[in-house]
Amino acid sequence: MISGLAGAFLLLGTLACDGGEVALTAKREHLEAFADMLVPADNPATLEGVALGRDLFFDPLLSADSTISCGTCHRPELAFSDGLPLSRGIGGRLGRRNTPGLANVGYLHQHLFWDGRAVGLEAQALHPIAEPHEMGGDWATVLGKLRRHPDYWPRFRSAFGLGSPDQLEASHVGKALAQFQRTLVSSDSKYDRVQRGEAVFSTAEALGEAIFFDFADDPEGPYAGLPTGECAHCHTPPHFTNQRFFNNGLDAAAHLEDFGDPGRGGITGSKAELGLFRAPGLRNVALTAPYMHDGRMATLEEVVAHYNGGGEYAENKSANVFPLGLDSVQATALVAFLQTLTDSSFVTQSIMLLR
Amino acid sequence: MKYALYLPLFILLFALGCDDDDVLSTQEVDFPISFRAEFGGTPLAIQSADYAYPTGADLKIQLFQYYVSDLELLPAGGGDPVQLSDIELIRWMSATEAATTTRTFQAPIGDYVGLRFGVGVSPDLNAQDPSNFAADFVLNENEFWGPSTRYVFAKIEANADLENDGTFDTPLTYHLGSDALYTTVTFNRTFTLDGTQDPDFTIVADVLKALADDTDSFDIANPDQQRIHGGNQAIATDLWNRLADQFSLETR
Known part of the structure; x- marks a missing residue:
């Protein structure tokens, strides 16, 4: 049902070389640290599909008033985030949550969105178009535009083998967008290069790595006695997320019903999961400020200070969130390590998508 | 009527088929095995239930998981074990999950003496x-710690109310695993798989039994025993042994 994407990367590499077109992918090498990306059998990547998805991604035609595209909130220069606490939709409508970055989103085959309301990129891509505070439209209108469009309709026909415009469905839009998003691969950060033996961490970065990965758990090791950051339980490499849901102690809640944003509980209906949000991937995290599901923290320093303090009480706060005891040097080091997750080549190539 | 001429041939082929032991021995049936998590003998409820701990504290369990490797049936009369699965992750992490999860394997029909x-x-x-x-x-x-420490074999995560004041504000995280801790569990049971009256097996793991028994409870009030992430092998080994020893097999 699902196959690896290695072939698709090769295809896209060929396109980038032969056609003189903009590069549609980030670096395709250095993927050995990643398990092969999973691709639904009914949506294999094709040149036409990826190129179509890219153009749809940056085209405001998908929104109700033709002012907002996916790329409005997912800006390449910010690792596909938007720099705002909460996303802004058509007419300046304030969104409910922070826009996440998209680096390596194609590798996240489980739940997507902060509350996990979609499983898989094909399903995720269908949501924003009809969300009132995002693109604010409806699928009937969008499909009508695309079916009549002199450029898009023939490309949908070619990419998905459609026979007539009425066969174009929302799922085809989702598939094209998913194909494009699977090309947003970041694998050449300093962290990656250190893992490959091509670079070394600075003293501060190495200390931050030791805190991030709890090296002090080894009582015989060189970091024995160092505080542990407990970060990697949830922000697990190589994509720095375990794709699961947690209350990370942002808000005090004497009763679970007190959470202003129900998070995962709003989807599952479980009281016990109120206030839980999906652990985001941290690749390029230094570029995706502000942080948390509601963008309440402007800097990585604030984020580290939050976790260092142990967060606010609620009975469903993750057991891995508690006071860490980091001093200022250690907190700074942890930030330095997080900055090694920035992949400048990913950003550079992503910006080229706009040209 | 002309087809009647072929009848003896069909009967002969059928008889030959029935006599072929090789054919019989490779016939397989679906064999479901359930895994149930408990706390103190009651089905485990993630996050939503308060559990009394022997030292007087209350617990809310957030996560219980363990890997099962080389799940095998032991044939009667010896011979190589029949592997049902090389690796399974048995995990409870959401209040929406039932305490029992069932996996279905393919198993040859035959007589067995254990699992x-x-x-x-x-x-x-x-x-x-x-x-x-x-x-x-x-x-x-x-669940991969890293290049040297490898996979986390099992996890128990909970929040404890040590003071009985209604606040579950003491986190407990036990993450265990190493080659040295790998433990084989064997249940001796005589049973037959033939696809008609196969036994219902449920492998039961009790979180409380992994932490405490009638005489010795893991000291969750001791800060040194509230967070074990593999490094503290002395405590990790004690906890691991409790966990590995408490599995039981329920047969119906």
Whole structure:
């Protein structure tokens, strides 16, 4: 049902070389640290599909008033985030949550969105178009535009083998967008290069790595006695997320019903999961400020200070969130390590998508 | 009527088929095995239930999981064990999950005298990196500590109310695993699989039994015993042994 994407990367590499077109992918090498990306059998990547998805991604035609595209909130220069606490939709409508970055989103085959309301990129891509505070439209209108469009309709026909415009469905839009998003691969950060033996961490970065990965758990090791950051339980490499849901102690809640944003509980209906949000991937995290599901923290320093303090009480706060005891040097080091997750080549190539 | 001429041939072929032991021995049946998590003998409820701990504290369990490697049936009369699965991750992490989860395996029909499995990740699999496997394989469930420490075999995470003041503000996280801790569990049972009256097996793991018994309770009030992430091997080994020893097999 699902196959690896290695072939698709090769295809896209060929396109980038032969056609003189903009590069549609980030670096395709250095993927050995990643398990092969999973691709639904009914949506294999094709040149036409990826190129179509890219153009749809940056085209405001998908929104109700033709002012907002996916790329409005997912800006390449910010690792596909938007720099705002909460996303802004058509007419300046304030969104409910922070826009996440998209680096390596194609590798996240489980739940997507902060509350996990979609499983898989094909399903995720269908949501924003009809969300009132995002693109604010409806699928009937969008499909009508695309079916009549002199450029898009023939490309949908070619990419998905459609026979007539009425066969174009929302799922085809989702598939094209998913194909494009699977090309947003970041694998050449300093962290990656250190893992490959091509670079070394600075003293501060190495200390931050030791805190991030709890090296002090080894009582015989060189970091024995160092505080542990407990970060990697949830922000697990190589994509720095375990794709699961947690209350990370942002808000005090004497009763679970007190959470202003129900998070995962709003989807599952479980009281016990109120206030839980999906652990985001941290690749390029230094570029995706502000942080948390509601963008309440402007800097990585604030984020580290939050976790260092142990967060606010609620009975469903993750057991891995508690006071860490980091001093200022250690907190700074942890930030330095997080900055090694920035992949400048990913950003550079992503910006080229706009040209 | 002309087809009647072929009848003896069909009968002969059928009889030959029935006499062929090789054919019979490779016939397989679906064999479901259930895994149930409990706390103190009651079905485990993640986050939503308060559980009394022997020292007087109350617990809310957030996560209970363990790997099962080389799940095998032991044939009657000896011979090589029948492997049902090389690796399974048995996990309870959401209040929406039932305490019992069932996996269905393919097993040859026949007579058996037991069931066994390894608790944890078998050494051969533990030597392989997650990137060697499919992204949706159980060894890609983000339970990999790192190149030297390898996979986390089992986890128990909870919040404790030590003072009985209604606040579950003492986190407990026990993450265990190493080749040295890998433990084989064997249940001796005589049973037959023929696809008609196969036994219902449920492997039961009790979180409370992993932490406490009638005479000795893990001291969750001791800060040194509230967070074990593999490094403190003396405490980890004690907890691991409790966990590995408490499995039981329920047969119906």
